[in-house]
Amino acid sequence: MEIYLPIAEISQNIFFLLSIGFVAGVLSGMFGVGGGFLTTPILILSGVPPAVAVGSEANHIVGSSLTGFLNYFRRKNVDIIMGAILLLGGVIGSASGVFLFRLLSIQGRVEEVISFTYILFLGSVGIYMLYESLKTRKKKKLGSLIKLHEHSWIHGLPFRIKFRRSKLYISVIPPLLISYIIGVLAAIMGVGGGFILVPAMIYLLGMSTQVVIGTSLMQILFVSITSTIMHAYINQTVDVILSGLLLLGGVLGVQMGAFVVQRVSGEVLRMLLGIIIVCLCLFLISELVIDPKYIFILDLLQ
Amino acid sequence: MKLFLIFYLVFFISIFKANSKKLIIADISDNKINIDVGFKGAKLLFFGVIDEEGDVVVSVTGPRKTVKVRKKEKKMGLWLNSDTKVFFDVPYYYYVASTRPLKELNAENVFQINQVGLENIRFAGAEEQEERSSWVNGIIKSMIEAGRYNPEQGLIQISDKRLFKTELNFSAELVDGQYLVDTLLLKEGAVIAARRSFINVSKTGYGEKIYKMANDNGLLYGLTAVFFAFIFGFIVHEITRRFYA
Numbered sequence: 316m317e318i319y320l321p322i323a324e325i326s327q328n329i330f331f332l333l334s335i336g337f338v339a340g341v342l343s344g345m346f347g348v349g350g351g352f353l354t355t356p357i358l359i360l361s362g363v364p365p366a367v368a369v370g371s372e373a374n375h376i377v378g379s380s381l382t383g384f385l386n387y388f389r390r391k392n393v394d395i396i397m398g399a400i401l402l403l404g405g406v407i408g409s410a411s412g413v414f415l416f417r418l419l420s421i422q423g424r425v426e427e428v429i430s431f432t433y434i435l436f437l438g439s440v441g442i443y444m445l446y447e448s449l450k451t452r453k454k455k456k457l458g459s460l461i462k463l464h465e466h467s468w469i470h471g472l473p474f475r476i477k478f479r480r481s482k483l484y485i486s487v488i489p490p491l492l493i494s495y496i497i498g499v500l501a502a503i504m505g506v507g508g509g510f511i512l513v514p515a516m517i518y519l520l521g522m523s524t525q526v527v528i529g530t531s532l533m534q535i536l537f538v539s540i541t542s543t544i545m546h547a548y549i550n551q552t553v554d555v556i557l558s559g560l561l562l563l564g565g566v567l568g569v570q571m572g573a574f575v576v577q578r579v580s581g582e583v584l585r586m587l588l589g590i591i592i593v594c595l596c597l598f599l600i601s602e603l604v605i606d607p608k609y610i611f612i613l614d615l616l617q
Numbered sequence: 618m619k620l621f622l623i624f625y626l627v628f629f630i631s632i633f634k635a636n637s638k639k640l641i642i643a644d645i646s647d648n649k650i651n652i653d654v655g656f657k658g659a660k661l662l663f664f665g666v667i668d669e670e671g672d673v674v675v676s677v678t679g680p681r682k683t684v685k686v687r688k689k690e691k692k693m694g695l696w697l698n699s700d701t702k703v704f705f706d707v708p709y710y711y712y713v714a715s716t717r718p719l720k721e722l723n724a725e726n727v728f729q730i731n732q733v734g735l736e737n738i739r740f741a742g743a744e745e746q747e748e749r750s751s752w753v754n755g756i757i758k759s760m761i762e763a764g765r766y767n768p769e770q771g772l773i774q775i776s777d778k779r780l781f782k783t784e785l786n787f788s789a790e791l792v793d794g795q796y797l798v799d800t801l802l803l804k805e806g807a808v809i810a811a812r813r814s815f816i817n818v819s820k821t822g823y824g825e826k827i828y829k830m831a832n833d834n835g836l837l838y839g840l841t842a843v844f845f846a847f848i849f850g851f852i853v854h855e856i857t858r859r860f861y862a
Binding site: 317318319321322324325326362374375377378379380381382385386389430540543544545546547548549551553554555556558559562566569570602603604605606607609610611612613614615 | 652653654655656657658682683684685686687688689690691694695696697752755756758759760762763789790791792793820823824825827828831832835836838839840841842843845846847849850851853854857858
């Protein structure tokens with residue numbers, strides 16, 4: 316069954332869109348990531364103009380991350396104070412990222428820099444997650460004591476705050492700095508940044524996997540609201556029919572994801588996310604290496 | 618439909634006799650296409666009468682738009698974007714049909730002037746020879762893949778040496794705007810008559826409302842989109858909460 320998307324100006328199969336939404340929903344419920352890093356390329360490959368795919372995806376994430384956020388909030392797995400600090404750093408970061416992007420593009424060759432840093436980032440984060448989760452699993456089987464986060468001098472910097480939900484008493488400087496850097500990267504690379512933020516919170520801040528997902532969803536919710544409004548206002552690229560169908564498909568997905576999280580241990584979750592990130596990294600590398608079908612790529616200007 | 622068509626043609630021929638200066642008369646079964654939410658493409662019948670024996674060529678050209686093209690190039694074993702160019706007046710739909718294959722008509726000059734055939738479409742921004750060959754061919758290839766250009770030439774049927782008809786197929790990937798339908802009557806490689814008709818493609822129903830709102834008031838549209846996503850997310854949460862509780 317086909318449906319016409321008025322902003323994308325193409326017709327798409329309803330069930331195809333619903334199933335993409337479902338997959339994104341599972342990812343969002345399980346890992347606290349928006350899922351945009353997966354759905355946006357699929358939409359573009361299926362013929363949706365890239366700008367419309369990005370804009371509508373932002374709107375879709377507003378809905379799916381709200382559902383996820385409320386789920387985790389109810390189970391007391393959201394650290395509001397931590398989320399607010401991460402948001403603050405993220406907003407400042409993405410503002411300077413947009414500025415940096417303009418600076419780089421004036422000098423040219425911005426895209427090479429972006430794709431290399433992106434691949435480097437994804438590759439190292441993904442491989443580290445796999446390595447760590449497998450090690451933890453082994454240790455658990457042997458029955459030895461595990462300590463996920465070790466206190467270092469970074470956590471002991473001034474302005475220490477008690478993060479009750481995360482069971483942490485650390486300085487606000489590391490979370491601010493991390494979210495700032497991710498904000499810069501996200502703005503340059505045009506992604507939400509959830510899949511970098513989640514590992515950063517787990518490994519650099521030492522939060523537990525469950526709280527990380529809820530808190531990440533809170534951050535993603537606010538970021539996607541801002542970017543939906545920006546995309547709609549500046550580019551007119553938000554297709555509500557498209558994002559509505561993705562949301563509808565995600566209904567079941569988000570619940571299933573959250574359901575699985577309740578029954579799976581933290582290191583298994585981290586391992587799965589690690590696998591997904593490594594796969595994404597390999598996909599990006601293959602795009603650079605394998606001969607493309609089209610050497611010329613078209614973008615419609617209004 | 619058939620009866621209606623015959624009636625139409627008889628009606629045409631009667632006008633035709635009254636106004637013998639016109640060598641070609643043509644019409645389309647519908648002059649407008651409405652794109653609603655369930656739009657799956659459209660099929661129109663294009664038909665007419667010619668007064669002199671010859672070959673009929675029909676070309677349909679969609680609205681022309683500005684397109685930014687990125688070119689990928691292999692450098693040090695990696696495919697990277699090497700260059701971007703902006704092209705103007707790129708038609709967003711193209712289709713051509715004729716009574717015989719274009720090559721057999723010996724009218725390459727005429728086709729070039731009238732932009733008949735994929736290889737004769739002109740874009741502003743592609744004046745240099747090198748651009749013409751590689752960039753424009755790249756655009757045409759992408760357009761064919763997207764279903765906007767038809768690489769295969771359609772066939773026009775002629776009956777009684779006078780009546781011609783052909784089917785115009787529009788895929789669901791249709792942008793709104795005015796589509797030009799140009800009919801040429803050729804004899805020995807020269808144009809002896811020409812006629813232009815129009816098809817108006819517009820969005821209707823929900824599609825039109827959404828499109829208008831997004832373009833007229835982007836800020837309000839964005840806020841509304843966020844609002845609906847919020848309500849949706851909240852309702853889903855409430856439903857499942859009750860379901861699991």
